[in-house]
Amino acid sequence: MRSGIKQVAEHAGVSIATVSHVINNTRYVSDEIKRKVYEAMEELDYRPNSAARSLRSQKSNTIGLIVPVLPSDTSNFFFMMVAQGIQFTLKQHGYHLLLSNNTTEQIEDEQEQIKLFNSKLIDGLFIASIAEDVSYLNEIVRSNYPVVFIDRKPAGYNGDSVLADGLGGAYEAVKTLIAKGHRRIGLLTGELGITTSNERYEGYQKALADHGIPWDPSIVKVAESNFESGYEGVKALLAEHDITALFIANNVLTMGAMRYIQERRIQIPAELAVIGFDDYDWTQITSPPLTVIRQPSYEIGVKAAEIMLKRIENPSAGSKEYRLPTALIMRDSC
Amino acid sequence: MRSGIKQVAEHAGVSIATVSHVINNTRYVSDEIKRKVYEAMEELDYRPNSAARSLRSQKSNTIGLIVPVLPSDTSNFFFMMVAQGIQFTLKQHGYHLLLSNNTTEQIEDEQEQIKLFNSKLIDGLFIASIAEDVSYLNEIVRSNYPVVFIDRKPAGYNGDSVLADGLGGAYEAVKTLIAKGHRRIGLLTGELGITTSNERYEGYQKALADHGIPWDPSIVKVAESNFESGYEGVKALLAEHDITALFIANNVLTMGAMRYIQERRIQIPAELAVIGFDDYDWTQITSPPLTVIRQPSYEIGVKAAEIMLKRIENPSAGSKEYRLPTALIMRDSC
């Protein structure tokens, strides 16, 4: 039998109220008694039962995370890194992370997950929603706990958001390509709708505009974010159009695209200059190593967790947007 | 205010006992009453409070997962895929997954994590322990819930284990290299001690022995599993020894090794034949695409979850080991 607060109280010769207060540091207890309580806890290897604690205090010390990662997607580092950053930070503050993948990319699934989390009395929710508009949160979450949006900033609900500066990153990539003399610069990007893709597209357009290059919609390819689409995407782009450079706006598409490029022995950067998105180790092992826009994925997780902890302490109104800078990592592909 | 079982009972005009029983399907209730209860639950959007449920039933419907993934390790797909497989399967059975990374690779950290999980009343634990001997579990877990070991099979505690057939995979890789005419086959592998590395080493030795090739310890390099070590590992191997082929026994080392190989423009397979471990998308974008031993990582997660669910239902004694087959994926690097 595991021992509870009652056993500790008996062992220390005090009331359970006192034990509770020394555990939570929630009112003055004399040093002498404190010592006794700690000793008793030590001796009995006491661990507070968090179900009881949650039930009573309506707090679970647990925060939910919902990310859209398909099981087929053996390449999506981004959310995995974010999750790690979150978990690491939460752990240091005594919080647990409940993980859920939305594997279907259905909005109903997302809602169902949140309902499940609700019955676990989560203290907060991190979500990379697949929806553009999350007003459904008004009914499901009802401001019972803070919501922090990661990577994407959907409309319709009040919550902080933590994202990378996708516009700036895309802008820098395209500007770099332009500086190298390219004018026919293709874009391969994920499906529009979520802010992430929208912003990168915008950055691309803005860079072209700022440098007086007309925007040619026929050399931008919008594709589902998976390896296959990356492969087919460059293939189509190269078959039909005379581009000399390509900016690929996410890491999964980049990987698929590189497969096609390496298969056809297309010379980089001689025949085609490329800049990819996200800086993971594998971008260094292609031939040549890829120039990429780095997003601080782990740091996004850390930041999101910090924001969440603050919100839990101080649920003041008003939401804020946190932008983490991207960086151009120059290698040999352009 | 969220509504509880009491409100549902009132609304349906029955006792809370009856409501509880229809929720849990735990004793006969007439169809008529059942209908009323369901209606009431629907109407009030009732979600059982799982803290209360856990406190009362000593079950949390939550299972913990501890994996050793370093924050610096932007390459470790394996456990991420396993985690996904676990979470997907658990979700379908109404279980939640509590995630924890052991980011320090300290055994004390591992123990601390488990203690934290204990106070959350987890119903089970998945662990890829960094320890060879986990007898400490006897004190911490005390058979309070089943433990399923993933990827590694440490000694000292009774639990099922789910792993890939590392010995067979390594054997097949080396055999393939031998069949291609190689006799000086190097090995780059992760640190010994955990069963995973041990077995792959064994497979390597066995394949050599079975084909009458003397085992030369000077061409095996044991290294920490990270990108840097992979890079330095091949570098050392190639500088000092005349190997014509190389088997790299895990994916992180493979990535680092490929970096060195591509940097030095070493021709594969002409100058060096290589077979890597783990089949992730990025193994297709190197030049040439890599021949690898595929481990079914997602499936290991699914299997582990299934075993866990069975154990929870039926905590019979005796543990079993489940081996999932590996497969040689032939591409162009050998």
Add this chain to the structure above:
DNA sequence: CTGAAAGCGCTTACAG
């Protein structure tokens, strides 16, 4: 400065 006691929302013997 510390304790006795109510109550969080459920499940589950016990009655009838």
Add this chain to the structure above:
DNA sequence: CTGAAAGCGCTTACAG
């Protein structure tokens, strides 16, 4: 076939 009630292990007003 269904209900009244005890109790899981805590936290936190309320007293003194």
